[in-house]
Amino acid sequence: MSQAIALSHSPRQEARKALPWALAAGLSIALLLLQTMSAAARGAPESFADLAEKISPAVVNITTSTTVARNTAPRGVVPEGSPFEDFFREFQDRNNGEGGENNRPRRSSALGSGFVISEDGFVVTNNHVIEGADEILIEFFEGGELPAKVIGTDPNTDIALLKVEAEAPLAFVSFGDSDISRVGDWVMAMGNPLGQGFSVSAGIVSARNRALSGSYDDYIQTDAAINRGNSGGPLFNMDGDVIGVNTAILSPNGGSIGIGFSMASNVVVRVVDQLKEFGETRRGWLGVRIQDVTEDVAEAIGLEKVAGAMVTDVPEGPSSEAGIEPGDVIMSFDGSDVEDTRSLVRTVGNTAVGKAVRVVVFRDGKTQTLKVTLGRREEAQNAVPASQPAEPEEPTKTEILGMTVSEITDELREQLDLADSATGLVVQDVDEMSKAYEKGLRAGDIITEAGQQKLAGLEDLNKQIEGAKEAGRKSLLLLVRRSGDPRFVALALEDG
CATH class of the missing domain: 2.30.42.10 (PDZ domain)
Structure with missing residues (x-):
């Protein structure tokens, strides 16, 4: 009987016992495959060695030389006007000698990075790497040095284009499309950090479309190590295309803390093309x-x-x-x-x-x-803004929208250095508890428009306030000028 029972429990019962283990094993395999596929989708490399070997010949070290006049004044040693100033000057003169060897102009050197973009020797770097340089020397990864001449520079994007003359075609790299780079993508930087030439670092795209200070800024932020000397070097994607030019770091101590910025390649390409064609930029x-x-x-x-x-x-x-x-x-x-x-x-x-x-x-x-x-x-850098002529009416003063405003008088025109043609209302005082004060209006500001209509007097402002209220508006748009610079301010009507 026991044998019959044993036979009746097997193989069906054994299969039931084995089912959870099989499911668990299958689930583990599925998870492992999913993780592997996910890693492949992210493009996580096992090594950067192949990529580094591929692009290294096109990356260069840049050494610049500048003549600097020697400053014989004892500045920085003692404060100007100090009773010890004459003593230190005499000491310095004795050591340097009048017209002596130490008094001659000296040479100052600086280091940076760059990369070759064509086999005929065009090299891209940062403008600040070569600015003011008398001599520029390009050192290649595979050995050898060549002098370079400046084709053109663009301080707005901190890009410079150089040219070297080589006997044989040079290894070069191509620009990639920075607009398709995503936050989290792997990137690799190469350059000459702190004089340690041809050094590689890797990281990810930390952010895109960063603006630092310029009108044309479009920086890729990365945590790949970038230090002094990396300036002008390339930032590569995993296809070996340049998607940025390493330009700046955010650091409290001058070293890399994982916040570096590379000017996006789609900005650089336009600049380089214009520098190559015209020797300068030509922006709309x-x-x-x-x-x-x-x-x-x-x-x-x-x-x-x-x-x-x-x-x-x-x-x-x-x-x-x-x-x-x-x-x-x-x-x-x-x-x-x-x-x-x-x-x-x-x-x-x-x-x-x-x-x-x-x-x-x-x-x-x-x-x-x-x-x-x-x-x-x-x-058109020095274009002068257009004036807005009109004739003022009889001067009056009133308190409105948290401000004390008056029409322009000859006295105010002289005090505020206004043109004879200037029109509008002069802000003479602003209640510090008002919305106007919160929005930055101050005494001396000139309100030239309200509701996008020019103001010739206080009556014009009152009409615009009433019109805005009748239209159900919560605020009124004012055009305010300070020292000639205009800005629009939307002022809440509740103070009126």
């Missing part, structure tokens, strides 16, 4: 002064979404000829939506000089399209 110029659109500004002018770039001033140039006016919000440029002022500046700068583009502006509650032929920014 729209000819407007602009500011970002905020929520209260959008509400004040009836704009449905917070987007675009608000025009604060229009000097003589492409935009004035096309009919763009202060108070317009540029919503689209050459078929591309405008998110904010930074995106507009970059897009315009990347557009060809002389190109006729369509610009969509929001004005008086509706959009309209204007055609603008772009000028060249480099030729």
Whole structure:
């Protein structure tokens, strides 16, 4: 009987006992396969050795030499005017000797990095690596040195293009598309950190579209180690394409803390192409002064979404000829939506000089399209903003919207150094508890427009306030000038 029972329990019962173990084993295998596939999807390399070997011949060390006049004054040793100043000067003169060897100009050297982008010897680096240099020497990974000449520089993006003359074709690397790089992608940096030439570091893309200080900034942030001397070196993706030029680090002590910045390749390519063709940059110029659109500004002018770039001033140039006016919000440029002022500046700068583009502006509650032929920014750096002429009426003063404002008098015109043609209202005082004070308005500011209408007197301001309230607006848009610089301020009507 026991044998029969034993036979009856097997093989069905054994199969039941084995099922959970089989499922568990299958699940483990499935998880392992999933992890392997996930790692492959992330592109996590087992080693960077093959990539480093592939791209190293195109990466170069750069040494610059500059003549520096020797400063014989005892500055930095004793304070200027100190009773010991003469003593230290005499001591220095005795050691240097009048016209002696130590008094001659000296040579100063600096180190940086770069990379070859063509077999005929074009080299990309940072402008600050070679700026002011008398001599530039390029050292190659596989040995040998060559002098380089400067083809062109662009301080705005800190990019320089050099050229060397070699007897044989040089190894070079190509630019990749920085716009398709994603946060988390693996990257590799190579350069000459702290003089330790041809050093490799690896990390990931930590962030994209970083802005540091310039109008054309588009930096890739990475945690790959970047130190002094890495400037001008390449940042590679895993295909061996250059997606950035290592430019700056964020550091409290001068060393890498894992926050480095590389100028995105899609910016660099445009600059390099222009430097190669013209020896200088040629950026498009729209000819407007602009500011970002905020929520209260959008509400004040009836704009449905917070987007675009608000025009604060229009000097003589492409935009004035096309009919763009202060108070317009540029919503689209050459078929591309405008998110904010930074995106507009970059897009315009990347557009060809002389190109006729369509610009969509929001004005008086509706959009309209204007055609603008772009000028060249480099030729318009000193453009003077246009004035807004009109005649003031009899001067009066009142308290409104948390401010004490008055019409312009000859006395105020002289005190504030205003042009004879200047119009508007002068802010004489601001209640520190008011919304106007919170928004930065101060005594001496000139309010030239309200509700995108020019102000000739206080009555004009009152009309705009009443009109805004009747329209259900919570705020009124003011155009304020301080020392000639204009900005729009959306001021809440509750103080009125």
